[in-house]
Amino acid sequence: DRDTDKKRIEELLEENMVLEIAQKQSMNESAHLGWELEQLSKSSDLADSEKSFVFELNECASSRILKLEKDNQSLQNTIQELRDASLTSRESSLKFVELEKENQQLSKKIEKLQNQIEKEKQSNQDLEALSEELIKDKEQLQVIMENLKADKDRQIQDLKQENDHL
Numbered sequence: 001d002r003d004t005d006k007k008r009i010e011e012l013l014e015e016n017m018v019l020e021i022a023q024k025q026s027m028n029e030s031a032h033l034g035w036e037l038e039q040l041s042k043s044s045d046l047a048d049s050e051k052s053f054v055f056e057l058n059e060c061a062s063s064r065i066l067k068l069e070k071d072n073q074s075l076q077n078t079i080q081e082l083r084d085a086s087l088t089s090r091e092s093s094l095k096f097v098e099l100e101k102e103n104q105q106l107s108k109k110i111e112k113l114q115n116q117i118e119k120e121k122q123s124n125q126d127l128e129a130l131s132e133e134l135i136k137d138k139e140q141l142q143v144i145m146e147n148l149k150a151d152k153d154r155q156i157q158d159l160k161q162e163n164d165h166l
Contacts, residue, residue: 019166026159033152040145044138068117075113079106 082099 019163023159023163026155030152030156033148033155037145037148037152040141040148044141044145068113068120071113075106075110079103079110082106 082103
């Protein structure tokens with residue numbers, strides 16, 4: 001009986017050592033999963049900062065568009081004033097020719113400003129699309145993170161049950 005008891009004790013000690021090793025491996029896996037979660041969290045923080053950067057760019061582009069529109073309006077007012085001045089003061093044909101040249105230059109500037117406005121609008125749309133993609137990426141990362149948390153919790157629960165069983 002003593003020999004069988006000793007053998008049984010040795011078997012139990014070996015089994016206990018195997019279980020401790022398995023528990024350490026499980027703890028290492030849990031730590032690794034925690035590290036991965038932390039990395040994912042940092043990635044989502046980066047996505048948030050990129051998102052805020054995109055919104056800042058959108059605001060900057062919008063303010064620039066407003067400024068260009070104000071400049072455009074100012075130039076159109078100047079053109080109108082020049083036209084009015086040319087109609088009322090036809091004293092000399094030279095002055096009229098000069099005003100017409102200035103009018104053409106201002107028209108070219110207006111056209112350039114309108115082109116810039118269109119480019120800014122397109123850039124703004126591109127930034128909005130990028131922002132939406134970043135938000136989708138963030139949501140996907142959150143789902144992955146939740147899945148990893150659930151997986152980790154399930155593994156911990158399994159290990160606790162196994163430990164309690166042992």
